[in-house]
Amino acid sequence: MSLLExxxxxxxxxxxxxLRNVSLTINAAEIGGVVGESGAGKSMLGKAILGVLPRDxxxxxxxxxxxxxxxxxLSARHRRKLQSRTTAFIPQDPLxxxxxxxxxxxxxxxxxxxxxxxHRLAEVIRWLDAVRIPSAAKVAKSFPHELxxxxxxxxxxxxxxxxxxxxxxxxxxxxxxxATVQKDVLRLIRELxxxxxxxxxxxxxxxxxxxxxxxxxxxxxGGRIIEQAPCDQIITAPRHAYTRALLAATPxxxxxxxxxxxxxxALLEQLITEAGTGNG
Amino acid sequence: MTxxxxxxxxxxxxxxxVSVVVFAILRLVPGDPIAMMLPPGATDEVRAxxxxxxxxxxxxxxxxxxxxxxxxxxxxxxxxxxxxxxxEVILDRLPATLExxxxxxxxxxxxxxxxxxxxxxxxxxLATFVIDGLxxxxxxxxxxxxxxIFILIVTLFxxxxxxxxxxxxxTAQEFSTxxxxxxxxxxxxxxxFAELMRYAILPATALALPLAAGITRVLKSSLEEAMAQDYVxxxxxxxxxxxxxxxxxxxxxxxxxxxxxxxxxxTFLIGGTVLIERQFSLPGIGSxxxxxxxxxxLPLIQGIVMIFxxIFILIxxxxxxxxxxxxxxxxxxx
Numbered sequence: 001m002s003l004l005e006x007x008x009x010x011x012x013x014x015x016x017x018x019l020r021n022v023s024l025t026i027n028a029a030e031i032g033g034v035v036g037e038s039g040a041g042k043s044m045l046g047k048a049i050l051g052v053l054p055r056d057x058x059x060x061x062x063x064x065x066x067x068x069x070x071x072x073x074l075s076a077r078h079r080r081k082l083q084s085r086t087t088a089f090i091p092q093d094p095l096x097x098x099x100x101x102x103x104x105x106x107x108x109x110x111x112x113x114x115x116x117x118x119h120r121l122a123e124v125i126r127w128l129d130a131v132r133i134p135s136a137a138k139v140a141k142s143f144p145h146e147l148x149x150x151x152x153x154x155x156x157x158x159x160x161x162x163x164x165x166x167x168x169x170x171x172x173x174x175x176x177x178x179a180t181v182q183k184d185v186l187r188l189i190r191e192l193x194x195x196x197x198x199x200x201x202x203x204x205x206x207x208x209x210x211x212x213x214x215x216x217x218x219x220x221x222g223g224r225i226i227e228q229a230p231c232d233q234i235i236t237a238p239r240h241a242y243t244r245a246l247l248a249a250t251p252x253x254x255x256x257x258x259x260x261x262x263x264x265x266a267l268l269e270q271l272i273t274e275a276g277t278g279n280g
Numbered sequence: 281m282t283x284x285x286x287x288x289x290x291x292x293x294x295x296x297x298v299s300v301v302v303f304a305i306l307r308l309v310p311g312d313p314i315a316m317m318l319p320p321g322a323t324d325e326v327r328a329x330x331x332x333x334x335x336x337x338x339x340x341x342x343x344x345x346x347x348x349x350x351x352x353x354x355x356x357x358x359x360x361x362x363x364x365x366x367x368e369v370i371l372d373r374l375p376a377t378l379e380x381x382x383x384x385x386x387x388x389x390x391x392x393x394x395x396x397x398x399x400x401x402x403x404x405x406l407a408t409f410v411i412d413g414l415x416x417x418x419x420x421x422x423x424x425x426x427x428x429i430f431i432l433i434v435t436l437f438x439x440x441x442x443x444x445x446x447x448x449x450x451t452a453q454e455f456s457t458x459x460x461x462x463x464x465x466x467x468x469x470x471x472x473f474a475e476l477m478r479y480a481i482l483p484a485t486a487l488a489l490p491l492a493a494g495i496t497r498v499l500k501s502s503l504e505e506a507m508a509q510d511y512v513x514x515x516x517x518x519x520x521x522x523x524x525x526x527x528x529x530x531x532x533x534x535x536x537x538x539x540x541x542x543x544x545x546x547t548f549l550i551g552g553t554v555l556i557e558r559q560f561s562l563p564g565i566g567s568x569x570x571x572x573x574x575x576x577x578l579p580l581i582q583g584i585v586m587i588f589x590x591i592f593i594l595i596x597x598x599x600x601x602x603x604x605x606x607x608x609x610x611x612x613x614x
Binding site: 050077089096099100101111 | 403509510511513514515516517518519520521529532533606607608609613
């Protein structure tokens with residue numbers, strides 16, 4: 001049994017479909033990539049799994065199972081309690097995802113599993129150390145605006161893993177960071193994932209990142225799944241024209257002098273036509 | 281320390297500016313304080329004597345300097361109407377006004393926080409409609425009109441409810457200060473407190489309603505804005521209930537705009553006491569201000585304006601302090 005099973009999930013916002021028949025599985029100790037352009041529905045998929053869909057979004061079809069438990073059949077309260085212990089979220093923008101009025105330590109301490117008050121600060125500092133934040137004791141007492149973006153993202157990563165979840169959903173966790181910090185943060189996420197053995201869903205628009213850390217990849221466009229395959233197959237032998245176009249549009253550091261190809265408009269038109277005829 | 285000295289200096293300068301403007305305006309507008317004091321048929325000699333007695337025969341600049349010199353020694357002159365030192369009149373009446381303002385602010389704060397938090401927590405169209413409607417109504421009707429409405433309702437339906445004065449003179453209690461409400465609370469005389477509250481609740485609520493509406497509007501929209509932030513979604517994934525998120529995550533972030541508006545509205549509220557005290561026959565600064573204006577009691581007007589200016593300055597200063605308390609980003613870096 002897979003850790004996470006999303007089964008033919010469809011979501012509408014104000015009657016317009018944003019996810020159509022999306023199915024994917026993520027196993028424990030595995031990183032599954034979800035790739036697509038803006039508007040592909042990949043963030044919506046993450047929110048649906050976490051149970052934090054916007055109020056105007058409605059699930060019209062499908063199931064989300066965590067360890068075989070159907071999350072959509074639970075009461076909102078029960079689901080919230082269950083998922084606070086089993087799933088965690090690494091958000092995209094570290095500058096807005098921390099409450100500016102609360103200290104880093106307080107925002108980290110509240111996700112810890114029940115810990116005696118006296119040990120809480122030590123545990124917070126241990127986690128800040130674990131994500132390699134220097135002078136962790138001082139940072140625990142700091143407010144978010146006193147830290148750099150990279151440090152804040154590390155604190156958010158610590159907060160995601162500190163609740164000892166089974167599944168972590170990372171929504172473009174490196175997009176808001178500059179290139180050198182990106183690399184470190186990516187390595188950190190992978191290390192923590194390997195140490196803790198959690199399943200990780202890595203949402204990104206960047207195939208290059210996917211190639212580095214994911215075992216399997218789901219390519220999405222317009223709320224539908226275009227292609228689903230093991231990572232090396234997607235990179236070396238993509239089957240769908242859209243995946244090939246995405247690859248051609250991705251900058252790679254190992255091939256200097258290779259020009260970047262924009263995604264051909266004809267291909268996008270074809271995808272939209274397919275979607276319109278209900279072919280997905 | 282230097283910052284403290286600087287802000288003291290700025291208070292002094294502001295008060296000085298206010299005093300010059302008020303002094304000049306009061307002496308340039310038409311109206312003759314001496315004429316108000318003279319009995320009919322008084323001779324020119326009596327008039328000249330009175331003018332000399334009150335210093336009104338000197339130039340405005342000279343009068344101002346004399347007044348300023350006295351003020352520095354905490355002598356604000358003598359009220360021509362009460363024949364008492366201005367400072368004594370003000371200190372005697374200020375407690376009633378301060379208690380009224382304090383009670384009105386408490387009521388307004390309680391109403392505004394409850395309603396805004398309720399609206400944002402429930403998030404239902406009905407709750408939003410009712411709460412927006414109530415705050416629109418409370419804001420559309422000014423405080424003195426609320427006072428009239430209350431007086432009308434009370435006289436019709438609750439004839440035992442008092443509508444004038446601070447207390448019942450027949451059962452008057454002994455107090456050592458003029459802060460009757462506060463003193464009865466501090467000395468644990470709860471029955472006296474309840475009796476005083478019966479007198480205070482109507483004027484305070486009339487003052488409070490428009491203020492409550494103003495605070496509700498800004499607090500509710502600030503809370504809504506905070507609830508749309510990323511950290512709220514992250515808090516949801518941590519398993520927090522919506523009410524916990526509103527109170528624990530959004531409220532602090534909604535405080536700065538709320539404090540800003542409240543401090544502005546509070547100055548209007550203090551202006552509002554002038555009419556409300558008159559309507560409910562409360563012996564406060566506001567009713568003293570009205571009779572001072574009607575009787576051309578220049579020293580008293582001048583003194584009251586200075587007190588109001590001082591209160592406004594203190595409100596502004598404390599709201600600056602409260603910003604920093606609410607939002608760590610506004611504090612000085614450590």
